[in-house]
Amino acid sequence: MTEVTKVETTLKDWETDQEVRWCPGCGDYAILKAVQRTLPQIGADPANTVFVSGIGCSSRFPYYMETYGFHTIHGRAPAFATGVKLANPDLDVWLVTGDGDGLSIGGNHLMHVLRRNVNMQIMLFNNEIYGLTKGQYSPTSREGTKSPSTPIGSVDHPARPCAFALGSGARFVARGFDVSKKLPEVLIAAHEHKGAAFIEIFQNCIVYNKDVFDDFAAPKGAEDQQLWVEHGEPLLYAGGTRGLSLDRENCCLKIVEVVDGDWEAAGVAVHDVKNRALAHMLVELRFGEFPMALGVLYNDPHPTLEEGVAAERAAATKGKDASLAKLLGKGQTWTVEAEGGPHL
Amino acid sequence: MATKAAENPASISTESAPDAVVVRFAGDSGDGMQLTGGQFTLSTALAGNDLATFPDFPAEIRAPQGTLFGVSAFQINFGSREISTAGDEPDVLVAMNPAALKVNLDALKPGGLIIADTGEFTKRNLDKAKYDTNPLEDGSLARWDVLAFDISALTIEAVKPFGLGNKDALRSKNMWTLGLALWMFDRDRQPIVDWLKAKFKTKPEIADANIAALNAGHAYGETAELSGPLKKVHIDPVPAEPGLYRTITGAEAVSLGLVAGAQLAGLPMFFGGYPITPASSILHYLVRLKEFGITTFQAEDEIAAICAAIGASYAGQLGVTSSSGPGIALKGEAMGLAIMTELPLVIVNSQRGGPSTGLPTKTEQSDLYQAVYGRNGDAPLPVIAASSPGDVFECAIEACRIAVEYMTPVMLLTDGYIANAAEPWKVPDPDTFKPFTVKFLQQKNATDAEGNPRLLPYKRDAKGARPWIKPGTPGLMHRIGGIEKQVDTGNIDYSPDNHQAMTDARRDKIEGIARDIPLQGVTLGEEGGKLAVVGWGSTFGPIRRAVDNCRNRGLDVSHIHFRHIWPLPANSGELLRKYDKILVPEMNTGQFKTVLRDQLLVDARPYTKTSGQPFKIAELEAAIELALAE
Numbered sequence: 019m020t021e022v023t024k025v026e027t028t029l030k031d032w033e034t035d036q037e038v039r040w041c042p043g044c045g046d047y048a049i050l051k052a053v054q055r056t057l058p059q060i061g062a063d064p065a066n067t068v069f070v071s072g073i074g075c076s077s078r079f080p081y082y083m084e085t086y087g088f089h090t091i092h093g094r095a096p097a098f099a100t101g102v103k104l105a106n107p108d109l110d111v112w113l114v115t116g117d118g119d120g121l122s123i124g125g126n127h128l129m130h131v132l133r134r135n136v137n138m139q140i141m142l143f144n145n146e147i148y149g150l151t152k153g154q155y156s157p158t159s160r161e162g163t164k165s166p167s168t169p170i171g172s173v174d175h176p177a178r179p180c181a182f183a184l185g186s187g188a189r190f191v192a193r194g195f196d197v198s199k200k201l202p203e204v205l206i207a208a209h210e211h212k213g214a215a216f217i218e219i220f221q222n223c224i225v226y227n228k229d230v231f232d233d234f235a236a237p238k239g240a241e242d243q244q245l246w247v248e249h250g251e252p253l254l255y256a257g258g259t260r261g262l263s264l265d266r267e268n269c270c271l272k273i274v275e276v277v278d279g280d281w282e283a284a285g286v287a288v289h290d291v292k293n294r295a296l297a298h299m300l301v302e303l304r305f306g307e308f309p310m311a312l313g314v315l316y317n318d319p320h321p322t323l324e325e326g327v328a329a330e331r332a333a334a335t336k337g338k339d340a341s342l343a344k345l346l347g348k349g350q351t352w353t354v355e356a357e358g359g360p361h362l
Numbered sequence: 363m364a365t366k367a368a369e370n371p372a373s374i375s376t377e378s379a380p381d382a383v384v385v386r387f388a389g390d391s392g393d394g395m396q397l398t399g400g401q402f403t404l405s406t407a408l409a410g411n412d413l414a415t416f417p418d419f420p421a422e423i424r425a426p427q428g429t430l431f432g433v434s435a436f437q438i439n440f441g442s443r444e445i446s447t448a449g450d451e452p453d454v455l456v457a458m459n460p461a462a463l464k465v466n467l468d469a470l471k472p473g474g475l476i477i478a479d480t481g482e483f484t485k486r487n488l489d490k491a492k493y494d495t496n497p498l499e500d501g502s503l504a505r506w507d508v509l510a511f512d513i514s515a516l517t518i519e520a521v522k523p524f525g526l527g528n529k530d531a532l533r534s535k536n537m538w539t540l541g542l543a544l545w546m547f548d549r550d551r552q553p554i555v556d557w558l559k560a561k562f563k564t565k566p567e568i569a570d571a572n573i574a575a576l577n578a579g580h581a582y583g584e585t586a587e588l589s590g591p592l593k594k595v596h597i598d599p600v601p602a603e604p605g606l607y608r609t610i611t612g613a614e615a616v617s618l619g620l621v622a623g624a625q626l627a628g629l630p631m632f633f634g635g636y637p638i639t640p641a642s643s644i645l646h647y648l649v650r651l652k653e654f655g656i657t658t659f660q661a662e663d664e665i666a667a668i669c670a671a672i673g674a675s676y677a678g679q680l681g682v683t684s685s686s687g688p689g690i691a692l693k694g695e696a697m698g699l700a701i702m703t704e705l706p707l708v709i710v711n712s713q714r715g716g717p718s719t720g721l722p723t724k725t726e727q728s729d730l731y732q733a734v735y736g737r738n739g740d741a742p743l744p745v746i747a748a749s750s751p752g753d754v755f756e757c758a759i760e761a762c763r764i765a766v767e768y769m770t771p772v773m774l775l776t777d778g779y780i781a782n783a784a785e786p787w788k789v790p791d792p793d794t795f796k797p798f799t800v801k802f803l804q805q806k807n808a809t810d811a812e813g814n815p816r817l818l819p820y821k822r823d824a825k826g827a828r829p830w831i832k833p834g835t836p837g838l839m840h841r842i843g844g845i846e847k848q849v850d851t852g853n854i855d856y857s858p859d860n861h862q863a864m865t866d867a868r869r870d871k872i873e874g875i876a877r878d879i880p881l882q883g884v885t886l887g888e889e890g891g892k893l894a895v896v897g898w899g900s901t902f903g904p905i906r907r908a909v910d911n912c913r914n915r916g917l918d919v920s921h922i923h924f925r926h927i928w929p930l931p932a933n934s935g936e937l938l939r940k941y942d943k944i945l946v947p948e949m950n951t952g953q954f955k956t957v958l959r960d961q962l963l964v965d966a967r968p969y970t971k972t973s974g975q976p977f978k979i980a981e982l983e984a985a986i987e988l989a990l991a992e
Contacts, residue, residue, distance in 0.1 A: 034841070036853065047798075065836040073844075081841050081854065086833035088671065089843025091699050092823055097666035101673025101681065102833070104657055105632055109677065109833055127669075128661040231448055327657065335653040342792040345651070346618060349608050350553055351789065352408050356604045 019244055024061025029054045034084045045196030046075060047220035049143065053112075054203040059202065060209050061204060067110045072100040075150050076143035076221070079114040093124025096131035096140070100323070103136050107324040108211075111138040117158040118148045121177050125157075133187035134323040135193050135213045138204070142179050142216070143196075145223035146230055153226035160305075165226075178316065183216040184294070191297060191316040195220035195235045200246060200313070207314045220310075234310040245309040247300065249317075252286040255309045261286030262308075271299045273308065281304035291317040294323035382441025383597060384449030385543065389458030391425050392436040394536035399541055400784070401557065405549040407609045407786045408442045410599025413440035414903060416448030416976065417782045421639070421722045423738065428482075430492040433465045433810045440747060442598040446903035448783065450978040451972055454546075456539055458513070459490035467503075475507045477542070478536070481514025493730060513538055519894025521571040534575035541579025548596045548928050551580060575681075586961050591978035602740050603788060610787040612751040612780035613643035616684075620644075621654050621756025622792065623708075624680045626764045628799040630655035633682045634667035634672030636689060639722040640778045641712040644684045664689035668696040668709070675705045676842075678802060678832035684710035686778075687729045688719060694737050697771050701741045701868065703842045704820070704828045706765035706772075708758070713777040715974045716807055724974030725779035728950035733773045734928050734957060742872040744768070745928040747775040749902035752787045754780060757925060763798045767878075768871060769827040775927070777949075779900045779976055790842035803829035803838060808850075818854040825878070826871030828852075882931040886910060887920025890940035893990055896966065898924045898954050899949055908982035919986050927957065945969055945989045947982055 032054040040046045057067070067085040071077035075094035080087025086109075090098045099113050104200045113131075120142045131140070147165065148154040155165040155172040158179065162171040180228070183191050190211040194201040196219060207213035220231045229236070234243035244264060245255040253262040263285040265272040274284045297316035298324060303309070387402070389395045396417055406413050416437040423430025434789045439449030451471040457463035459482040470476065483496055492928060497503055498510045517538040537558075544551055553572050562569035583594070610618075624631035633656060635645040649658040657674070661667035664685055671681035685693065690711045700707045713729045715721025733745045744764050748754035754776055761772040806815035809831060820828045821839045831838050840852060848855035849863050885902075886909050897905040902923050909921040922937065924930070938944055938958070944966040946955040952968030959966050969985045 064839055066834055068833045080843070083841075085839050087839075087841035087843075088673075088703075089841065089845065090672075091695050091844055094665060094669040094696065096663065097669035098673035098676070100666075101632060101634065101659070101675075102672030102677045104659060104670070105630070105674035105677035105679040106832075106834060126662055127666055130666065299839075326703075331652045338653040340654045342654075343624055345621065345654070346792065347606055347608065347789045350404055350408065350557075351606050351608045352410070352603045353606050354410070354604050 023063075025063040025304070026061070027064065029058060032057055032084050034082055034095075036081050036178070038082050039078065040075060041225050043224040044075070045145065046079070046143065048196040049141070049201070049219055049221060050079065053083070053205065056205040056209075060206055062110060066108065067112070068102060069112045069114060070095050070102065071114040072116075072118045072124055073150070074116040074148070075145075075223075076114055076116040076267045077119060093119050093122070094127055096127040099138055100131055100134070100136050103138060103324055104327060107137070107328070113138055113140045115140065115142050117144045117146060117156045117179065118143065121157045121179060121182065125182075128182070129186040132183055132214050132216060135187070135189060135320055137213055137322045137324055139208045139215045140217065142218050143221040144179055145220050145221045145227055146176075147223050147227035149223050149226055159227075160230075178301060179218040180216070181298070183218075184298055184301060184316065188216045188316070189213045189318050189320045190314070191301065191311070192314045193216045193220075193312045194218075195231060195312070196222055197235070197237065198312070204313060207317070211317055212319055233306060243309045245311045247289045247311055247313045247315060249289055249291045249314070250265040252281045252288050254281055254286060255292040260309075263287055270279065271303065291315075294318065363875065363891070381443060381597070382439060382442045382449070383454070383547070383595060384437065384439045384452045385454040385456070386435055386437040386452035386466055386469070387456045387458075387539070387543075388433055388435040388462035389536070389773045390419055390427055391422065391432045391678075393434070393458050394403045394533070395434045395436050395458070398536040398540045399438060401554050402543055403438055403609055403654045403784050404557075405544060405553055406438065407546070407607070408553055409547075409549055409597075410602070411440040411442065411597050412445040412600040412602070412786060413438055414445045414448045415439075415784045416779065418975075419723055428459055428461055430461045430491060432466055435460050435462070435466060440597060442600050444600065445671055445824065446907045447976065447979060450980050455693065456543070458535065458539070459480065459496070460487050460493055463497060464493065470506060472505050473507070475509065476503060477539075478508065478510040479513035479626045480510045481512040483510075493807075493887040516578065516582065517575050520575050524567050524571040525572065526567075526571055534572050537575040540580035541576040541581075542583050543579075544576075545580045545583030546594060548594060551576060602786075602991045606789040607786050608669075608789055609784045610751050610755075611643075611782060611784045612748070612754045612776050613640075613712075613782070614647060615751050615754040615787070616645040616758050616774070616776060616781075617644050617651075619755040620648070620682055620708065620762065621651060621656065622755070622795060623759045623762025624655070625792075626795055626799075627680055627762055628797070629678070629680040629766070630657065631682060632656075632671055632679040633658045633684070634661050634662050634669075634671035634674070635684055636667045637661070638664070638686050638689045640714060640781045641684045641686045641689070642879075643781065644710060644712075664692040668707075670877075672696060672700050672703075672705055672707055675700070675707055676703070676833070678829055678830070680697070680706065680708070680766065682708045682710070686712050686714045686722075687716045687732065690729060690732060691736070695964070697743065698737050698739060698741050699844045700744055700771040701737070702844050704769040706769055706830070708761045708765050708772050708774060710758075710774045710776065712781045713775060715972070723778065725777045725900065725976060726777075726949050726972060726974060727777060727901070728953065728972065729775065729952040730898075730927065730950065730957070733775055740869065742928070744872055744875050744926075745773045745774055745775065746925060747899040747927050748780060748885045749897075749899060749923055749925065751780055751783055751785050753902075753925075754788075755790070759795065760925075764875060764878075766800050766830075767798060767827065768825055768875060769830060770872065775899060777900050800830060802833045802835070804835060806837065809875045814864060818850040820847055820850050822867065826867060826874055855916045876926075876929040876932045879926050879931055881933045882922065882924065882937050884937075885921040885923045887913060889920075889937065891920055892918040892941065893945060893986065894920050894922050894938060894941035895982075895986060896922045896924065896929060896938070896944055896946045896954075896958065899950075901949065904977040904979050905947060907979045908986060911979065911983055912986050917986065919990065919991060924954070930957075930961055934958075938962060938964045938966075943967065943989055945985065947971075947977060947985065949977070953974070
């Protein structure tokens with residue numbers, strides 16, 4: 019894999035001539051802008067960047083990025099992206115999926131791209147609903163969600179994307195939300211991570227599942243329910259008046275009040291991005307009762323699939339030549355002479 | 363078939379008789395019959411005979427010992443003339459236990475020879491095979507010659523010096539039997555000895571025990587005071603075109619053909635697969651060829667296997683995926699995407715008995731509808747069918763060529779019979795292959811109204827193919843996907859006229875391939891007459907032999923065998939209309955017959971079989987005679 023040189027671009031360089039066709043007010047617009055703002059910051063090269071998506075509202079994303087783009091089929095984007103990366107590991111691949119695409123029809127592929135640790139950024143737009151098919155409940159919809167396919171409320175239990183990612187062996191798990199100013203920071207961290215970087219982005223579907231994330235993502239007054247984690251920093255929120263402490267007895271996190279900023283006295287835990295157990299606790303925090311843990315929850319790099327494949331190839335091909343003639347005539351052969359009769 | 367077949371010959375037979383022998387090795391699935399058969403095949407090929415084989419084994423890996431459903435068999439037909447099938451009826455049946463005898467007895471030629479291991483004809487094994495009395499003793503085998511002796515005891519005796527326990531010693535029984543067979547047919551033991559030494563390099567005592575068993579079996583034939591049925595038979599080498607030969611199975615040939623195809627295209631190959639019988643062997647073969655620029659990827663499922671291959675094609679490699687019917691069904695949606703995004707891809711289907719899980723280890727040709735019609739929307743793709751293990755090599759190269767020249771997925775059909783069967787193969791010289799080197803688009807391919815360079819990702823060439831653009835190429839960023847594309851620009855476009863134009867363009871591109879493939883010839887016989895027997899795929903051997911036999915009896919019948927199923931060669935209709943009748947033997951319920959009727963408006967009649975077994979020559983001869991008599 020060659021070192022990629024940084025390219026100078028502006029936000030405009032990443033916009034296509036195609037009309038953006040999401041519903042007015044959709045959270046996807048904010049995410050698109052955040053990504054278009056992020057790419058110049060990281061010095062990305064449009065010609066070397068590939069956006070791969072599945073099916074759904076979020077998966078229209080590649081059409082609006084002036085890069086290489088592949089809008090594939092429902093749920094399978096991770097498999098296409100894996101093929102792209104194995105064929106050309108130098109490409110900078112961003113995968114765009116949603117809660118239905120990534121966790122329902124494509125759950126299997128998402129699991130495997132994470133465990134294989136293919137080097138790419140995976141953005142899962144979670145709006146807890148099927149938007150493009152007009153509002154059916156999704157695998158992340160909360161119990162009791164009323165939708166055209168669940169008119170008296172859904173009864174099945176929702177999947178938690180970040181818990182799924184950790185359980186699948188992801189080495190980078192982060193969270194953000196559509197209108198958050200901090201989203202580019204999270205995306206930059208994901209891009210810096212070598213391996214499969216999983217980012218759950220809460221996204222407001224204003225038509226079919228409006229404002230379901232208002233508890234922590236409302237434009238005003240919800241900041242107190244956001245816990246932006248940072249490596250080496252205490253798990254504080256609500257302006258530092260509350261924090262999360264390790265409940266050693268029950269092996270989970272508990273909320274503690276912090277008096278006069280003395281978080282140490284309150285026993286607030288310090289975030290460690292390499293602590294997998296802590297990451298598991300952060301992504302399992304019950305919604306509503308606890309703040310929403312946001313930012314880079316887990317980041318512990320590990321060799322990637324491409325590196326493994328390249329190393330194996332180097333070892334297996336050492337000293338071997340690729341002679342087709344030799345390959346075709348391999349094994350036990352015999353020669354028929356012109357006069358007839360075989361000769362061993 | 364190793365012999366040189368003249369173009370459009372009148373006959374393939376030679377005079378000399380007896381010129382061919384059919385031997386069937388049958389035993390328990392743990393007895394190593396496939397190995398025995400494989401090594402006997404090698405020695406037969408080395409002796410210069412033409413041959414065809416038919417491995418017939420259960421789906422269970424280790425079925426309970428001694429049971430009827432656990433019987434594994436390997437049939438080989440070899441001769442001093444052209445051999446086109448594994449043979450209808452064995453002349454010799456080697457039965458390693460009562461179940462093997464029972465399952466295979468019906469096929470044995472009247473007067474044929476049974477070689478049986480009496481050591482396995484115990485009360486217990488007879489019960490398992492549902493024999494009330496011992497058939498070796500009750501006179502029920504009177505129609506055949508029987509040679510029964512205690513192979514188990516003789517093997518144990520032979521390997522005694524190597525200190526193996528009885529259980530391990532009995533594992534060499536297959537080598538003892540092979541030794542006897544090598545004696546019977548006057549074969550050289552040395553290649554087998556070499557192979558055993560290489561195979562058990564790290565366990566020389568096992569190699570020595572097996573070699574001792576092999577030699578003992580051979581010596582038994584040579585020295586035992588045998589009267590009656592055990593005779594030494596010598597089959598002369600077949601006259602063959604000069605050159606270097608090897609034996610090849612269909613799975614090997616398809617792998618080699620893909621390697622050659624990728625080289626001729628000048629591309630690295632990406633192979634996405636998922637384990638499935640009988641297609642897995644292609645993955646196993648290619649994984650060892652990394653030095654040829656091949657990346658193999660065992661995906662999480664069939665869908666991911668094809669999707670990753672398409673992803674690799676998108677990134678500029680030759681994407682290949684392979685499976686069998688049930689897996690191909692799962693890949694259908696992704697094939698549609700490859701058709702829509704017009705990316706090259708080779709899909710190999712090693713067909714097996716269906717529907718559903720069906721008969722995983724048995725052969726059938728019942729995925730032809732699936733190949734030609736089995737996708738949503740108007741989604742045409744070229745379909746090529748191989749007729750024999752050796753033929754798959756050329757077909758695989760042709761599939762690669764069409765895929766990259768037309769920017770399309772191509773389906774290559776083989777089947778369980780072709781995948782597993784072996785035949786002598788004249789090793790081709792790669793210098794004689796015609797390259798079809800791919801050129802990726804490097805700069806914008808059009809100009810806009812103001813005369814500025816512009817990229818049109820769906821601008822078509824004379825063949826109707828769009829350019830192949832590798833991500834990473836500066837200045838050519840563009841988006842593709844499964845939503846209907848606008849003519850030329852490839853942008854999303856749902857408008858009525860555009861969908862009509864793009865549907866037509868996709869159809870015309872595939873139909874146009876008919877102008878770029880050879881005209882359909884007559885495989886055996888005349889161009890016109892009373893009856894054409896039309897085949898495709900692995901029915902080639904039995905049809906060829908049956909038609910030849912009928913022609914030798916003076917019947918007006920010819921054999922036409924199709925490689926290109928979709929599109930059909932341009933002259934297909936004209937050719938078939940030169941015959942009064944058209945008979946289409948297929949191992950399905952008449953699928954190619956339907957395609958011929960639909961595409962050519964000819965009165966093609968079906969002759970079908972779905973038993974999981976290849977056609978017998980005699981069945982086809984009877985069908986030909988009936989068709990001519992009607």
